[in-house]
Amino acid sequence: MRLEGKVRKALEKHPDKNLSYRIKDGVVFLYGQVDSYEEWVEIGLEVGKVKGVEGVVNKITWKGYPEEKVREREERRKRIFEENKDKMIGSYDVVIIGGGVTGTAIARELSRYQLKVALLEKSTDIATGTTKANNGMIHAGIEAPRSTLKRKLNVKGCRMYERWARELNFKYKMVGSVWLITPRTLEKYKRYLPGPMYTFALRYILPYIVVFKALLNGVKGVKVIRGAKIFEVEPYATRDSVAAVYVPWTGIVEPYEVAIALAENAAQNGVEIFTNTEVVGFLNEGGMIRGVVTSRGTFQCRYVVNAAGLYADEIAELAGSPEYTIHPRKGVMVLFHKATGSYVKHCLAEIILPQHPRTKGGGINPTPHGNVVWGPTADEVPDKEDVSVDPEEIQLILTKYSTILSEFPRQKLIRYFAGVRAATFTEDFVIRPAKWVRNLLHVAGIQSPGLASAPAIAEYAIQKLREMGLELREKPNFNPFREATPSLREMKPSEIDEIIQKDPRWGHVVCECELVTEAEIIEAIRRGARTTDAIKRRTRAGMGECQGGRCMIKIAMILSRELGIPLSQVLKEEAPLFNGHVRGEAE
């Protein structure tokens, strides 16, 4: 078999490892043991690159593989499964697993039709995984390789954002991106380009290669700019820029705002959203899933969508159709104070070829609320929930991007954070019916540009569901519009006065840095926020320079009052914000 031969050849690079493989319907299962996690990733990627491979399930272990932890997790799932498999919650046409931007986008798209839909999220809130920690960039679609599904959906999805933002009322700005070409751009190839050839290549050849690549990918309107024009569009860009490529379509959003808006609109149109609901197993019968068993009970279903992000591989395996392994790729970002907003007009990056493996894809981006974000980095990590930041990574980011924006006031750094991308070894979106279970749709491997592609992913997923036999009858009363939460920041004094006369809580500023009032916090709670982090994502309370130092207690007290729970039971995200009482106070 040809595929078999190619896989064998890919593995021959590691002859001493005693690795074995099995191929079933285009999916390669790898077995054996290697020394390091890096090798595990490398081998997976090599096999994933082989043409014709539709998925890599990497069962190889490495030294330090957390066997104990994996077993504990499995036992825990089994225990909850046994407890809850007979506890019926309800019967649904479609059950979506995962409340990130992908799951919520699919939920919202399905809410157009006469269907009973449930969305299950294991966390206390939606948008708490990959969706909450990325740089919010809506890519135009130039970077992805031409033959990939992510290229197709990225180009399409990017153009759908304007409408999404209008209907769903989240902040979106089509700022465009500027890719700088500098003397550093082709430094690695300089020896092949002697003397003036180098500058000529930078100035007149490379930019047009990028424009050509864009055209091949279906992205029009990309322009080359040179000389003073560069600094007209991006005044603080490094003075040694010799040319730049301008991409008008690039946009920026706050990713969690998108997912929250989608979820709210989906709920408005009848989708039932269950948070704190972790999937632990499936009830299968005759090659089909009949029930999704969760920590809350069992959801009977006709179709299941696996949009579980970092956990999509585990969900696929539990459902009986393991077709890929997720290898988490962490990205660290640095966030700056709003006072820096005037330094960056576009999504700004410097083209460096070949790309640095740890910072490829990163850059300097404005955010829709006026901050600036630098990054992300890219690091393979064994732990899906490893959102730790190594101070060295911050330094790496600061050093790298300072070269293109040297006057930027770096001391205005207010936070850094990490997110984890849910990459598969084939490094493309996996959106297809499961091979070995008839009513499961995989929507996995949604890494960058997953956010930009989300609107197109949702459409594509629904088309697949239709092909799988789901009948879609439009709902006559579908309402595509979601009302935004009003915000004091955006009101004129006369409007503020008017709204305070109706509700004095609008006059009580709780977060001074971001100007968030009690009324906005209460509205966020009304819309489903149950934790201080959930309130932060919906209102921005705590996102300013003091990072919640002044307002966190006030917010916790409002939550405590509104939910009728003691202050010590108010959650940050998954755990209580404070967890004790002073001596002599009753628990």
Next chain:
Amino acid sequence: MMEVKRDVVVMGGGPSGLAVAVKLAEMGRNVAIVESGDELGGILVQCIHDGFGVKLFSKALSGPEFASHFIEKLRELGADAFVRTHVINMERKEGAWELTAVSPKGVIRLSSKAIVCATGCRERTPFEIRVGGARPAGVYTAGMVQRLVNLYGVLPGKRILIVGGGDVGMIVARHLYLEGAEEVLMVFPEPWFMGLPRNVQQCILDFGIPFRPRTTVKEIIGKDRVKGAVLVKVDEKWQPIKGTEEFYPCDTVIFSIGLVPNASKLEELGAEMDPRTRGPVVNEFFETTLRGVFAVGNLLTPFDYVDDAVETAFIAAEGVSKHLNGEPRREKTVPIRPGPNVRLLIPHHVEWLKGGDLTLFLRPSVEVENAKITIKTGGSVLYHTRRRYVRPSMLEKIVVSRSLVEDKDMGVIVDVE
């Protein structure tokens, strides 16, 4: 929309704001305070320990006691105080300043010829010292914990690591110890505590609270809740020493790593800032480079004693009065610059033609016994005074005659040797 017109509006109802308002009211000025919190008193409301007013009243009062002295005086004098009122905009309009504030009663527009900013300071965050790791529940700043414990009776956790060896950290350590924390450990990068000696004795040594100098936190560990922290030893330059990393199990990490003036609004308005203090540049009456806008108290730089912060308020009140009377200023200001052994210094220049003695505050960057504080110009020493001991943890105050610097157009340098 409510319109309020006053001679002076004071932003911030903490000790310095209260003091300046009281002083101005006593001088017969029509004054109003705007405070964003629920009550007057500022940070003192949560400072239930004693030691306030030692210099001013020769008594060791608690925070609320100290504040209530000024609150009562303000009431007697009949000055307005708008609480739960947050200023959202500040602009110059036809020679006056106009503030737009929101309150539960509606929007208030306040206009005045002078503004005193007394917005205090905020706590530095762990991000400002590049602490690595994750951000689970259980990471706080010291002031936040003080408020939580003293006002709401809730402990942040049970096994506590405090990062930073300053006054706030020590006071919080003692409170947590007394209120039922199971374990408290303090770590700080300096060779010894950075706070007042009385706090070292009364908060740490008297209770036997363990501490580790030359140590900092490298990483916070934990997913949902803090599980511990990676501690690391540091050298003289505060650089982590490789191989000295150690996991310390705890459920709470409290950062007490310094304060930063709340000066963003002034900066946005274009007031010149001092990178050393991170507060505004001010003249001898603590007027910023925005004419008619004064800054007092911890907005200038965090003070060790509330008494000193209040003193800046008293001095500023005189300046406000001069401004309102339209008294003459110098054509060119006389710069006052810090020497190599001075970390920070206020005020930054002499701007008024007439006035009383000059009060200077400086924080040395070195620890010296039998120190000499000098004021020099060119090569010549204009003034010197001796201190038995100076150290970076103690803000020094000197009072000198105005005539000393009046004609030194090139400016003077203040140093410690």
